[in-house]
Amino acid sequence: MSKKIQLNDKIIKDHISDWSYETKDKSGNKIIKQKGNRSYTPFDVEKTSRLKGLVLCEYKDKAGNRGGKYFCVRYWFNGRSKIHTIGQYLPNIYGAKEVSDELNELHKRLTAFWVTDQHVLTVGRKIFVPALANQPRA
Secondary structure (H helix, E strand, O other): OOOOEOOOHHHHHHOOOOOEEEEEOOOOOEEEEEOOOEEEEEEOOOOOOOOOOEEEEEEEOOOOOEEEEEEEEEEEEOOEEEEEEEEEOEOOOEOHHHHHHHHHHHHHHHOOOOOOOHHHHHOOOOOOOHHHOOOOOO
16 A cells, blocks of 8 residues: 555645555565556545545556546445546646545535435436435335
């Protein structure tokens, strides 16, 4: 797992992801492997906050050059792990404050009753059903 970083524009701008990880082979010897075309770095936020699951994703192109940095959220829905991209990090345009505001707004909309996952909500489909919010779950 990558080292956690602070949710701060200066730290995000200067951050370079670690593209390798340590594992063990069948005989128990430690080996270092390279990750694929993306690297996820978690942010150091409280587990009870609305920013829980927020990660910084960095991409590589086929030539191995670093691409852009993106804010993503890791979450569980129906027993499966999912990742939702919130937006690209752009210095002085879209940074820590904007992603925090967007996650808070998304959290407010989805706290009463879940019908489907948050990725579907953000691409334009209705998933929050206020009429069902006060009914007990089956």
